[in-house]
Amino acid sequence: MAVLTLGILCCHYTNTAGEEDFKGLPAEIIMKRYPCSGHIEVADILRTFEEGAEAVLVAGCEKEACHNLSGSVRAEKKVLGARKIIEELGLEGERVKMVFLPRLDSGAFMTETKAFLEKILNLKSKEKGV
Amino acid sequence: MIIAERRPIPEIAKVLEPYQRVLVLGCRGCVAICSAGGDREVETMAAALRLARKLEGKPLETGEATLIRQCDPEYLAPLKELAQDYEAVLSLACGVGVNLIADLYPQIRVYPGVDTTFYGANPALGEWQEKCRGCGDCILDVTAGLCPIARCAKNLLNGPCGGSQKGRCEIRPEVPCVWHQIYERLSARGELDRLLAFFPAKDWRPAGHGGPRERVRDDLRLG
Numbered sequence: 001m002a003v004l005t006l007g008i009l010c011c012h013y014t015n016t017a018g019e020e021d022f023k024g025l026p027a028e029i030i031m032k033r034y035p036c037s038g039h040i041e042v043a044d045i046l047r048t049f050e051e052g053a054e055a056v057l058v059a060g061c062e063k064e065a066c067h068n069l070s071g072s073v074r075a076e077k078k079v080l081g082a083r084k085i086i087e088e089l090g091l092e093g094e095r096v097k098m099v100f101l102p103r104l105d106s107g108a109f110m111t112e113t114k115a116f117l118e119k120i121l122n123l124k125s126k127e128k129g130v
Numbered sequence: 131m132i133i134a135e136r137r138p139i140p141e142i143a144k145v146l147e148p149y150q151r152v153l154v155l156g157c158r159g160c161v162a163i164c165s166a167g168g169d170r171e172v173e174t175m176a177a178a179l180r181l182a183r184k185l186e187g188k189p190l191e192t193g194e195a196t197l198i199r200q201c202d203p204e205y206l207a208p209l210k211e212l213a214q215d216y217e218a219v220l221s222l223a224c225g226v227g228v229n230l231i232a233d234l235y236p237q238i239r240v241y242p243g244v245d246t247t248f249y250g251a252n253p254a255l256g257e258w259q260e261k262c263r264g265c266g267d268c269i270l271d272v273t274a275g276l277c278p279i280a281r282c283a284k285n286l287l288n289g290p291c292g293g294s295q296k297g298r299c300e301i302r303p304e305v306p307c308v309w310h311q312i313y314e315r316l317s318a319r320g321e322l323d324r325l326l327a328f329f330p331a332k333d334w335r336p337a338g339h340g341g342p343r344e345r346v347r348d349d350l351r352l353g
Binding site for chain 2: 041042043046047049050081085086088089090091
């Protein structure tokens with residue numbers, strides 16, 4: 001049963017995870033894939049929140065392995081920009097996170113997704129005082 | 131170029147609180163170059179405002195547009211039609227754009243989305259530095275091209291103050307003392323005698339102390 005909505009913005013090369021992989025997670029996933037994580041803008045992250053995500057994970061290639069040289073480094077800066085804005089809006093900055101992943105390794109991607117999901121679930125529990 | 135900086139979202143959201151439909155209007159001039167008010171910033175601002183309002187449970191509808199410039203009536207002309215469906219316009223142009231919209235379209239409620247900060251250069255990506263204060267009475271010919279009005283915290287006109295240390299400003303030590311730089315540069319050129327010349331007290335009226343400034347070129351006017 002989905003207890004929260006998680007946005008995932010990633011480049012095509014970090015993973016091939018699909019619906020099956022997310023099946024067991026207690027979250028509804030909003031998945032957006034981009035040709036390169038460097039193409040992800042601050043507005044894309046904010047729009048994902050607007051669409052209902054309670055947290056957004058941005059996944060790009062490992063810094064030295066980006067297909068487009070510096071795409072994931074650019075994405076990391078956009079994540080910082082989005083974090084600044086959501087903090088201004090009164091949301092916790094931790095709700096948006098950048099991860100650098102090996103290319104086409106869905107295992108590493110799912111590990112990060114689960115860890116982030118757990119972190120946000122803890123954050124929600126604290127908010128509720130559980 | 132004119133440098134500007136995005137205003138905090140909660141401040142803007144508060145100003146726009148009474149409205150349900152707002153047009154976020156960018157400018158492709160200076161504010162686009164300094165990444166404060168171009169197409170990308172329009173997208174970000176609109177998304178941030180919608181999210182802010184969604185969190186408050188009072189949805190906001192936004193329109194997004196960017197004009198070539200907001201400081202020329204001819205480029206502002208499409209605004210009359212663009213703004214028709216909106217209750218207010220949030221301009222991401224510098225204060226010049228906001229003022230010109232207010233002058234030309236009194237019926238449009240226009241609000242500033244950025245703070246206009248200074249005239250600056252872009253020495254490196256993501257960095258802007260003030261170089262000119264627009265004082266209207268240039269003295270760069272005497273000071274080796276380095277402006278003590280814009281680049282000295284005390285706007286001194288007669289050399290460094292007593293507080294500068296080892297060529298750094300006492301107000302912000304990370305900033306070089308511009309008078310130290312002026313001296314070093316003129317000294318290297320063998321032109322220190324430029325600093326010995328007497329000149330009358332600076333006329334501050336062209337700096338805006340005599341009210342809003344205007345410039346008219348009859349040869350360029352129509353008719």
